[in-house]
Amino acid sequence: MVSDPHEIANVTGTAGIRYMLEASEGLPLDVLVNLPSCVPASHLSTSGAELTAADLLPFLEHPRVLGLAEFMNVPGAVGASPDAVEKLLGFRGRPIDGHAPGVRGKTLAAYVAAGPWADHESVAPDEVLEKVAAGLYVFLREGTAARNLEDLLPAVNAATAPRLAFCSDDRHPAELLGEGHVDHMLRRAVAGGVDPLLALRMATLSAAEAFGLRDRGAVAPGRWADLVALDDLEGFRVRAVWFRGRKVAEDGRPLFEAAPGADETAVRGTVRADLARLDLDVPARGGGLRVIVAHEGQLITDEEVVEPRVEEGLAVADPARDLAKLVVLERHGNGGGYGVGFVRGLGLERGAIAGSVGHDSHNLTAAGMDDLSMRTALRALAEAGGGYAAALGEEVLGLVPLPIAGLMSDAPIERVREQMDALLHVTHTHLGARSRDPFMQLAFLPLEVIPHLKLTDRGLVRDFDIVDLWA
Incomplete structure (x- = not known):
């Protein structure tokens, strides 16, 4: 799982990032973190914290921190504002996730040149294809509020699949339990006419490559044995899960003990409204x-x-x-x-x-x-x-x-x-x-x-x- 603690960082700053890292320790799941790039998202709202490049760079020493999360300040990246440039240069060579809703043409070219690797905000197939042509990985989104997957399926083919992956980007408990997560997206994609092996590639290898993860994403020598056994390539029901070669779940039941909880002192009592x-x-x-x-x-x-x-x-x-x-x-x-x-x-x-x-x-x-x-x-x-x-x-x-x-x-x-x-x-x-x-x-x-x-x-x-x- 590649996560962005952007939301909690907007409330509690670096304390929220530390809490999320601590709370996800010891799980049979790699919770990898891209650091929130825009806290606050812009100067047009008031958040609970403000994070500069100097606040973020020390976290790169953590083994589960990859790079920079979705860079939402498109005007700052394109116009080379000092704060945006400092963050983008500070994370150069690391994965930099993007956020470019409706960004096209020369503005898209300038944005990609500034450093982002990917985008998840496309709402039309031609937008997907333009962003892939500009060198971006594109994540097809199916969340609770934003349900874009079905509209974007015409952009999926053998040539584009290596640059496409799935993401949820905000999904509520009812949908997680009732429909699923990436498994749900696999079912929707295949039902929509996508070849099952292309869909699986997008769910695994393409996603790993998008974040520079060369040690996973495929069943091959030298890669982690993080494996999922499926009943078929239509319903994608998960029969069993292995993490680092150890079976950790079977038939929907966990085969592991819950990790100890994290200290919540810094992330409670945060509503101070007048x-x-x-x-x-x-x-x-x-x-x-x-x-x-x-x-x-x-x-x-x-x-x-x-x-x-x-x-x-x-x-x-x-x-x-x-x-x-x-x-x-x-x-x-x-x-x-x-x-x-x-x-x-x-x-x-x-x-x-x-x-x-x-x-x-x-x-x-x-x-x-x-x-x-x-x-x-x-x-x-x-x-x-x-x-x-x-x-x-x-x-x-x-x-x-x-x-x-x-x-x-x-x-x-x-x-x-x-x-x-x-x-x-x-x-x-x-x-x-x-x-x-x-x-x-x-x-x-x-x-x-x-x-x-x-x-x-x-x-x-x-x-x-x-x-x-x-x-």
Whole structure:
């Protein structure tokens, strides 16, 4: 597993990286780490830490640290900003993962020349082929919010497969347990017409080569005996797993003891939001309201200008038009700023939902049809130390606590799935949500490095610029 502790680093800095390395010690699974390159993701949001090249380079001494994780600051790489150049040069010769949504032409050439090796943000086959032609490895993504795999399968053939691999990039417990991970992507690819051996190559050797791992990825002399036995090349059910030549799982059962836990002191108690100063009023100014349009199954959003619903001089949510109010509140104790906007596409009819998972700075995000419900949901998160919540008026209808950095649970994955299923149930039945998983959609609405319109604690962001809420 090649991981990026970017999320927890945005909350707790280097302490979060050390925690993830410590927590993954002693497992019959190599958890390899690419160091988070963009903490914060940009200057347009407030995170809990700021990591420079000097903060990251000492981690290269760790045997499980590979290189630099997805470099999201495309303008910094292309425009040679000092901070970007320092990081890219500091990791030259090491794997540098990329992040280039919709980047094409000369901008793509400049970005690749700056150092990134790979990209996982493609949404169309021609985008995949252009990035492969530019020398990148391309990871076909199938997560919970972003489901791009099926659209990208036409780009897979014998010539491109050596430069293609699979990735999940944010996958919830329900999908991990119900559908799977890379095994699920293998099933989808083969069902979509990809030759099974090409699909397996993408899942193993191509992925290893993309990260410069020459000691694994194939059954061959001199490579680690990290092996998976499958029932067939259609359902890809895993019969048994070997790690370093030792059988560690069979028929879905682990044959090993759990590793000891890591010290969680530095990654708890991270929600320090100032709810008292939060003002959700949006005085109507006349003219059109810039609205974020979210799409299920995609991270990319659109912008729409609408005539607001106005009550007592204030622009308010409008359930009849699927128009929810949206707020992002700084929660790291770094000023307590907030941004207020509006969003369509979550499908709420009443009440509010909120989460402390808000890529990439992970501030508190809430969307709702009335201010009281939004405040109730935010207060529930603050009291729980983070998580996901649904509220109607003063009542908290459901809560999934995520006390570790406001991002992770300390409960077993099966218990987290039960909690999440219960939360989604009340969100659908009591709040009328039509989206399959509005919480996953909500988590990406503050992600300002993905086009086109997002909201951070500093305001409405369109393509790396702050824009006015009113058009």
